[in-house]
Amino acid sequence: xxxxxxxxxxxxxxxxxxxxxxxxxxxxxxxxxxxxxxxxxxxxxxxxxxxxxxxxxxxxxxxxxxxxxxxxxxxxxxxxxxxxxxxxxxxxx
Amino acid sequence: xxxxxxxxxxxxxxxxxxxxxxxxxxxxxxxxxxxxxxxxxxxxxxxxxxxxxxxxxxxxxxxxxxxxxxxxxxxxxxxxxxxxxxxxxxxxxxxxxxxxxxxxxxxxxxxxxxxxxxxxxxxxxxxxxxxxxxxxxxxxxxxxxxxxxxxxxxxxxxxxxxxxxxxxxxxxxxxxxxxxxxxxxxxxxxxxxxxxxxxxxxxxxxxxxxxxxxxxxxxxxxxxxxxxxxxxxxxxxxxxxxxxxxxx
Numbered sequence: 001x002x003x004x005x006x007x008x009x010x011x012x013x014x015x016x017x018x019x020x021x022x023x024x025x026x027x028x029x030x031x032x033x034x035x036x037x038x039x040x041x042x043x044x045x046x047x048x049x050x051x052x053x054x055x056x057x058x059x060x061x062x063x064x065x066x067x068x069x070x071x072x073x074x075x076x077x078x079x080x081x082x083x084x085x086x087x088x089x090x091x092x093x
Numbered sequence: 094x095x096x097x098x099x100x101x102x103x104x105x106x107x108x109x110x111x112x113x114x115x116x117x118x119x120x121x122x123x124x125x126x127x128x129x130x131x132x133x134x135x136x137x138x139x140x141x142x143x144x145x146x147x148x149x150x151x152x153x154x155x156x157x158x159x160x161x162x163x164x165x166x167x168x169x170x171x172x173x174x175x176x177x178x179x180x181x182x183x184x185x186x187x188x189x190x191x192x193x194x195x196x197x198x199x200x201x202x203x204x205x206x207x208x209x210x211x212x213x214x215x216x217x218x219x220x221x222x223x224x225x226x227x228x229x230x231x232x233x234x235x236x237x238x239x240x241x242x243x244x245x246x247x248x249x250x251x252x253x254x255x256x257x258x259x260x261x262x263x264x265x266x267x268x269x270x271x272x273x274x275x276x277x278x279x280x281x282x283x284x285x286x287x288x289x290x291x292x293x294x295x296x297x298x299x300x301x302x303x304x305x306x307x308x309x310x311x312x313x314x315x316x317x318x319x320x321x322x323x324x325x326x327x328x329x330x331x332x333x334x335x336x337x338x339x340x341x
Contacts, residue, residue, distance in 0.1 A: 033171035033172075035237070036169065037240050039144075077169075078223055
């Protein structure tokens with residue numbers, strides 16, 4: 001199945017998530033007009049979500065995202081881990 | 094104090110303009126001078142943000158019909174139409190230690206130079222976080238930035254003139270975004286220099302140089318052969334390719 005969700009984050013930017021999934025998440029693409037530095041952090045976040053059970057708790061997604069952000073010492077502007085988790089969950093319902 | 098290199102208004106092909114961003118960052122990384130570049134686009138081009146999906150943002154068929162290019166840039170942010178007759182653009186490349194390592198602050202600093210430029214032509218503008226410059230509540234300039242290996246790139250646009258019908262015939266604007274950013278119609282969200290001042294483009298270009306160089310030690314320079322060669326290489330290997338432009 002392919003799911004899609006989007007949200008204009010209050011005080012932030014537009015975040016869109018496309019997800020391909022069955023029982024597990026097979027592919028995720030996060031797009032929008034936000035900023036993440038370094039930019040390839042987003043690709044790392046996407047890859048880290050492959051293989052996760054689709055019924056995953058939103059907080060678990062947040063933790064995964066936060067780990068990658070911390071590892072890359074990344075700056076997120078107009079987007080945050082809560083928003084990524086929220087929109088991804090909406091996309092895979 | 095490091096001397097800034099100022100590159101006066103040049104016009105380049107869209108692929109070359111986005112490639113020069115990477116080439117000049119590289120040259121500053123290697124110890125080249127901090128640089129401010131002023132430039133225009135020919136042909137006109139939609140430029141999409143690094144993280145955007147090209148099909149979500151751009152009507153590519155309409156672009157073809159109108160002879161408008163479309164290219165992905167190396168910075169995040171939103172899609173914009175860089176209309177060759179209507180838009181002026183600038184880029185600032187500097188070691189982060191010279192400006193700031195905080196990207197959010199970098200917007201405020203560089204937008205301040207643009208606000209200063211607009212003051213030179215009698216337009217009172219203000220910074221609107223995250224990365225916009227507004228006049229009477231309407232956006233006149235958008236900015237985007239990146240930080241690579243300690244070098245900061247902040248680039249932005251200044252709307253000299255506006256053809257909203259053309260702009261929104263090629264840009265797809267999500268309803269959700271419009272409703273949050275401004276309650277009023279699309280036409281009431283943006284403005285341009287000519288709506289506030291009857292002034293020719295050359296005078297605006299001069300004001301940009303004045304506003305951006307004020308208080309800086311600088312010289313007028315040009316792009317080096319190495320930068321141009323590197324940019325030409327990047328056009329072929331990256332910015333003109335489908336892999337890059339359709340990657341999201």
